[in-house]
Amino acid sequence: MxxxxxxxxxxxxxxxxxxxxxxxxxxxxxxxxxxxxxxxxxxxxxxxxxxxxxxxxxxxxxxxxxxxxxxxxxxxxxxxxxxxxxxxxxxxxxxxxxxxxxxxxxxxxxxxxxxxxxxxxxxxxxxxxxxxxxxxxxxxxxxxxxxxxxxxxxxxxxxxxxxxxxxxxxxxxxxxxxxxxxxLFRSLGISADSRVDRMINRRCSRWLTRLLILLPVTPNQVTLLSLALGLGAAWMLWSATQASALVGLALYMLAVVVDHSDGEVARLTFQESAFGEWLDFTTDTVTHAGLVLGMGVTASHVGGSVMVLAGACAALGVILSALFARFLPEEAAREERLAAVLKGLGTRDLFYTVLVAFLLGLWFAPPVLPVLVGLLAVGSQGFWLTCLGRRYFGGGLRPPDLGDARAEASHLCGHPRHFRWRG
Known part of the structure; x- marks a missing residue:
């Protein structure tokens, strides 16, 4: 002992x-x-x-x-x-x-x-x-x-x-x-942070976290606030106009900052939990699925009702991809080119690119929207299918080891409150 x-x-x-x-x-x-x-x-x-x-x-x-x-x-x-x-x-x-x-x-x-x-x-x-x-x-x-x-x-x-x-x-x-x-605040970053996370989101979230740790709020309450903002962003993309799409992008960016803060608050105030990790994962997944479904509904005004089906297909692909992405080990991603590509496709930076492309298409080239939604549907389904193939033919997937995660999260947490699209 x-x-x-x-x-x-x-x-x-x-x-x-x-x-x-x-x-x-x-x-x-x-x-x-x-x-x-x-x-x-x-x-x-x-x-x-x-x-x-x-x-x-x-x-x-x-x-x-x-x-x-x-x-x-x-x-x-x-x-x-x-x-x-x-x-x-x-x-x-x-x-x-x-x-x-x-x-x-x-x-x-x-x-x-x-x-x-x-x-x-x-x-x-x-x-x-x-x-x-x-x-x-x-x-x-x-x-x-x-x-x-x-x-x-x-x-x-x-x-x-x-x-x-x-x-x-x-x-x-x-x-x-x-x-x-x-x-302490400099150490709040995690290995899953993307370039945009490090350059923008994490810097903004630290200011928010400084305020939140002084208030009687729990990390899970912060996570639910992020969910509310994310669902608001998805609603703004539902049959979006040029103005509402811009508001949706702004709400999503705010949801991401709040999403970073929930884990920071948990680590700084010693309120980490396995339930908080899964709540955060579910929140991220629901938000991203809602966003791509909203894109499909908007694209249906140009490409017909089949785009609603394509949006639903993309949303399902996002959910399955999020689930399978949790089984991509960090060490495999460093060693295998395919795993590295999969991890790159699973970062939030790519989703920002998709949202900006959707916004620009809505503003300047509406006929492009069905193509974008179609690519999302194919890409999201291809992501999880490729992960599934690695699971059965490459042996590259395994459930995440919370013990290893604790070591990586090191000084601040026992259960990292993040997955591929959050920090």
Missing amino acids: TRAVIYLPDPTSRAAAATQVAGRAMLVRTLMTAERAGVSRIGAPACLRDAAVEARIAANPRLSAAVAWLDRLGAEGARRWSGGPLLLLPANVLLDPLSVRRLLAARDPGDGIALEESKGSFSPILLAPPALSAAIWDHLVQGAPLGDELELRVRQGRMTLVVGAGFFVPVLDEATRSQAEAT
Whole structure:
């Protein structure tokens, strides 16, 4: 069983532990970092306990099961904790869970392991050997400052140093608090982000997320707002005029920004869930299916009622493609040319291109609309059929591994709230 203890580096770090960074106290973020890194039990000194912290812990079942207050361990519990290795985490440092995982995975020759980035900070992160755990146990329980003593242990050179895999930001004052918050927001991108996502959508969503984390809203409520905007966009494309089509494009762009924010809010406020992931997936799928169906209805004014059928075919293809796209593994997409093409066709950038092409066709060349809808119908059906072929003949599809996804989403989430067309 891996145990961690939160410690205070210096007398000012108690106040720093209560500092709010992106809507959550630093202590809560440190506790969640340890839990996400795979630590089974996390101890904290009583001096850091208050009603707000206890409420945050109680609201998170995973955290509630992992956290123990050191003054409540009892004699036998204190003996077990102090008699074994302890992961020591400063209460005022913003840290990537991947760095903690790397530290825990390293081989300890017996003198302890320290995170190299923390050396010299007087807030070292280290895996203390049993002898050190026992020597400083009383100080840990009392919440006495330990930064200088632990820094000296690291500088003596006997500990193994491990290079981390992410950020390390001590929060000491308002300047470093702002730096920590900026670091968190910069880290909100995901591997599925397209070029437009990175250049436009993610930048806009971060501003929205800064507001949302201060409000009493849940990520799922944000997802439902995105759905409402997406359905509004689809309605604007239903028998669209030039003006309504432009409004539909604007609503879709806004829906995408909100769609990015739901996952950001979930990761920043520790409200990720498997249900939220599937709600987000369903929302995206319904929105895109509704958009192409609306395009088909509009195209029917030029190409006849058969275009409604073509739009329905395209919508069905979008739904099936979204389902099959979830089974395209990231590593296969990097290794296989066909998988890379499929992933490229599944990005939101392509859908933006389709919407702009539809808008330009409606404005300047209405006879082109039936051709565009026909291509959508053929292309969307071809996408999922190609995925199906790879499943049965290429062995390239497998269900997504949520454990791997947790590792990739790393510092901010356990269940990434995204799929191919969202971020």
